[in-house]
Amino acid sequence: MFDKVIGIHPTASLRTWRGLLSCLSELFAVKFVEWPHQDSVRLNAGIVLPGGTVHHGLAQRAGVPRLLVFSGDAGVQEGRQRTVRFADSSSVHTALRGQLLSEEKAPSGHSLAAVEGDEILATVEGKPVWLRRRHDHGTLDFVAAVPPGLGDGERGYDYYRRGRFMGMLPLLSFLQDVTREVAWELPPLRACLMFDDPNLHWLSYGFVDYRELARHAAQHNYHVAFATIPLDGWRVHPRTAELFRQHKDRLSLLVHGNNHTHRELGRAGDEADMLPLVAQALRRIEGIERKAAVEIARVMAPPHGACSAASGSALRRLGFEAVCVSRGSLQRSNPDASWPRTFGLGLVENLGGGLPVIARFGLSADFSADIILRAFLQQPIIPIGHHNDLADGLELMAELAGKINRLGGVAWADMKTIARSNFLTRKEGNVQAIRLHSRVACVPTAPDVTELRIECPALQEGQEELFVVRQNGEQVAPCEASGRCLMFQVQSAEVLQARVVCRERLEPARLRVPSTRLWPVARRLLKEAVDRVQPCLGTPRRPAAIGRSLGRQPVGA
Structure with missing residues (x-):
């Protein structure tokens, strides 16, 4: 499949917005060229960046059916938040329709003048900041914002996050539409609500009552994953384990550190320093699984959001499939890391030589924005809380x-x-192409597929990993390998399993692990006791920020 050709006007913008255009070229099947161009180039769309001028004749002569125009500084005022209101229209992405989002640098709207027939896609203070104008040869989108340049040290996440998105969002939406017919197919929109710390010691943990939560989750259609601490594996309550087995479609577990001590996975250093701690966590988790007969996902939610590259490498070598942590925490834990410009705009991030990082977000004062912005990019939606977030009920x-x-x-x-569904697919004749952002993926295939091409963009230059593909339970050998891409001959199969295996994978049972120290045990027992006694004391109530996000007066305010 061929990339869509996008003209950039004025031509100097190719240099000024070099970082942004490079980032977008990695995310979309596009090629950016100068416009007007001295050669005869057939354009699929055009983008007019600040400093350029636009008129119908320019687009008509180039045969451009779609045009996106950014209107200079558009009255941007620093230091004042405004609310962007998106139209409830089929011209707007489903995740954005009728939504209200706060923008730190929202334009005032004075520079966009709508004419009869224009469709207003977004407004600020009642004034249009994004509108669509249709003409005989196609459509023009006008946006009262300035796209980011993404200079040295800047990432997509800096301009596409809660409170700051208008410079990027219309551009991403435009390219989604232009490349729809050649784009990689994304996984479905997935979601999971998460709580840190609860264990299987009893039918409840603090304000979390597993029985009540299972019933409520079935009634309101959601799933809850509990990040449980391996150190807590000394006890499994039989009825609690049975409850998790019976309601595995609503309740599940993942791993939360090892001892849950301060920054235990966030320490800078060598991978070798982290291997014993991770191996101990896995041994303890395996013990919980044996006692409870409940599977625990090999996904690590690091305590206090701290996970260094050294820990990521150790987790990968010992068979973990992903880390789940907020992007902000990931950056703070790795201040010297060189993140790609696409950071924050893809399905996952990567750590420790190819371990996927699935972003989660806290229940802040504006968590609805996190939900909407992730849904727009089809990223997993994973809000994270603690037991006392349920102090006022469900x-x-x-x-x-x-x-x-x-x-x-x-x-x-x-x-x-x-973790196993973070991959992109694209069918090209009899070839099924897969772009892996998972360590393990179960990929549905069409009956006429005879070749499978696997790409693993997370692998670093010179890094060697094993790619294992199973078809109907049988391993398939690659017929061709080139860098980060492999080809496999396959026969008809409904689902293929693709697995990336570390060549230097270690088994937890073969590593020496640290002895259990008194302080982490005492600290954890004390913290659990405090959590469990809180419902009896009636405190603390739900954090005020969450009350505000639901549009209600916080308890105690």
Whole structure:
């Protein structure tokens, strides 16, 4: 399939916005060229960046059916938040329709003058900041914003996040539309609500009652994953384990550190220093699985959001499939890391030589923005809280689930399923192409597929990993390998399993692990006791920020 050719006007913008255009070329099947161009180049669309001028004749002469125009500084005022209101229109992405989002640098709207027939896609203070104008040869989108240049040290996440998105979002939306027929197929929109710390010691943990939560999750259609601490594996309550087995479609577990001490996975250093700790965590998790007969996803939610590259490498070598942490925490834990410009705009990030990082987000004062912005890019939606977020009951869960379910087509899943579904597919004749962002992926294939091409963009130059493909339970050998791409001859199969295996993979049972120290045990027992006694004391209530995000007066305010 051929990339779409996008003309950039004025031609100097190719240099000024070099970083941004490079980033977008990695995300979309596009090629950016100068416009007007001295040669006869057939354009699929055009983008007019600040400093350029636009008129119908320019687009008509080039035969450009779609045009996106950025209107200079558009009255941007620093230091004042405004609300962007998106139209409830089929011209707007389903995740954005009718939504209100706060923007730190929202344009005032004075520079966009709508004429009769224009469709207004977004407004600020009642004034259009994004509109669509149709003409005989196609459409023109006008945006009252300035796209980011993405200079040295800047990433997509800096300009596409809660509170700051208008410079990027219309551009991403435009390219989604232009490349739709040649784009890679994304996984369905997936979601999972997550709580840190709960264990299987009893039928409840603090304000979390597993029985009540299982019933509520079935009623309101959601899934909850609990990040459990391996150190807590000394006890499994039989009825609690049975409850998790019976309601595995609604309740599940993943791994939360090892001892849950301060920054235990966030320490800078060598991979060798982290291997014993990770191996001990896995041994303890295997013990919980044997006692409870419940599977625990090999996905690590690091305590306090701290996970260094050394820990990521150790997790990868010992068979973990992903890390789940916020992007902000990931950056803070790795201040010297060189993140790609696409950071924050893809399905996952990568750490430690190819371990996927699935982004989660806290229940802040504006978590609805996180939900909407992730849904727009088809990224997993994973809000994270703690047991005391349920101090006022399960209304918060109903609110969260309702907001997510209203997006439509949401697949609720445990973290193993989410980790294994982070891949893109594209069919080219009899060739099924897969772009892996998972360590393990179960890929549905069409009956006429005879070749499988696997790309693994996370692999670093010179890094060697084993690619294992199974068809109907049988391993298939690659027929061709080139760098980060492999070809496999396959026969008809409904689902193929593709697995990336570390060549230097280690088994936890073969590593020496640290002895259990008194302080982490005492600290954890004390913290659990405090958590469990809180419902008896009636404190603390739900954090005020969450109350504000639901549009209600915080308890105690």
